[in-house]
Amino acid sequence: MTKGKGSAALTHFDAEGKAHMVDVASKPDSFRVARVTGRIHMLAATLALIERGEAGKGDVLGIARIAAIQAAKRTSELIPLCHPLPLTRVAVDFAVDRPGLAIEIHVTAETVGKTGVEMEALTAASIGLLTIYDMCKAVDRGMRIVDIVLAEKSGGKSGTWRRPAS
Numbered sequence: 001m002t003k004g005k006g007s008a009a010l011t012h013f014d015a016e017g018k019a020h021m022v023d024v025a026s027k028p029d030s031f032r033v034a035r036v037t038g039r040i041h042m043l044a045a046t047l048a049l050i051e052r053g054e055a056g057k058g059d060v061l062g063i064a065r066i067a068a069i070q071a072a073k074r075t076s077e078l079i080p081l082c083h084p085l086p087l088t089r090v091a092v093d094f095a096v097d098r099p100g101l102a103i104e105i106h107v108t109a110e111t112v113g114k115t116g117v118e119m120e121a122l123t124a125a126s127i128g129l130l131t132i133y134d135m136c137k138a139v140d141r142g143m144r145i146v147d148i149v150l151a152e153k154s155g156g157k158s159g160t161w162r163r164p165a166s
Contacts, residue, residue, distance in 0.1 A: 012081050021081050024114040032155030033110050034121040038148035040129045041102045046140040050103070050132075051096060060135045061094045061103070068092040068128030072109050072120040082119050085111045090120070092128055105129055118153055 011022045050060045069090045076084035089110040094103055105128045109121040129145045136143065154160040 019081060021083065022115070024083065027114040027157070029112055029114055030155045031110070031112050032116050033108065033153065034116060034118040034150060035152040036107045036109075036118075036121040036125045036149065037104060037151050038125040038129050038145065039097075039100075039102045039104045040132050040143055040145050041100070042136065042143045043140045044101055046136050046143065047096065047098065047101055047103070049139065050136065055135055058135075060132055063135065064094070064105075064128045064131040065092045067131040068105070068107060068124040071127035072107070072124035075120045075123040078123060079119055083115050085113055085115065085117060085120060087111050087117070087120060090124060092124060103132060116153055116156055118150055122148060122150065 012019055014020050049055050053059060069092060071078075072087060072090045076082045087109060089108070091108045093106045095106065096103055105125050107121045107124045107128070109117040109124065111117050111120075125148050126145075129148070133143050133145065149163060150161075152160070152162045
C-alpha cells in the first residue's frame with residue numbers, strides 16, 4: 001500500500017507500488033449509496049431548445065438519462081481497477097437552472113455489496129452531461145461541463161460522508 005499525504009493510503013497499489021485490483025473478499029456486504037451532482041452551462045437559446053423539446057436529435061434529457069444509467073452499469077469496463085457491481089438502483093434526475101443557464105444532473109446509485117458505488121455514480125453523471133453536450137453541440141460548441149462531485153456516500157466501514165456546504 002502506498003501512503004499519500006496524511007494517513008490515507010492509496011489502495012490500488014501493492015507494497016511494491018504496482019497497480020492491482022483491491023481484494024474485497026473478506027469485507028461484509030452492506031447497503032451502499034452514492035449521490036453525485038454536476039452541471040452543464042450553455043447559451044440561453046440552447047437551454048430553451050432543450051426545454052421545448054426541439055433539439056434535432058430528440059428528447060435530450062430523456063436520452064441523457066438512459067445514457068447515464070447505461071454508463072453506471074458499464075463503469076468497471078471503463079475504469080480499469082473498478083470492481084463490477086450488482087447495481088440495485090440507478091436514478092437520474094435533471095434540474096433546469098434558467099438564471100444560471102445550466103442543467104444540473106443528480107445521480108443516485110445503490111448496491112448491496114463489498115465496495116462502494118461512487119465510481120458508478122460519477123461515471124453516470126459524466127456520461128449524462130456528455131450526452132447533453134453531444135446532442136446540442138451543433139448549436140452550442142461552447143457548453144461547459146463543471147462541478148461533477150460526490151455529494152454523499154453511505155455504507156461500508158467508512159459509513160456516511162457528505163460534502164460540506166459551500
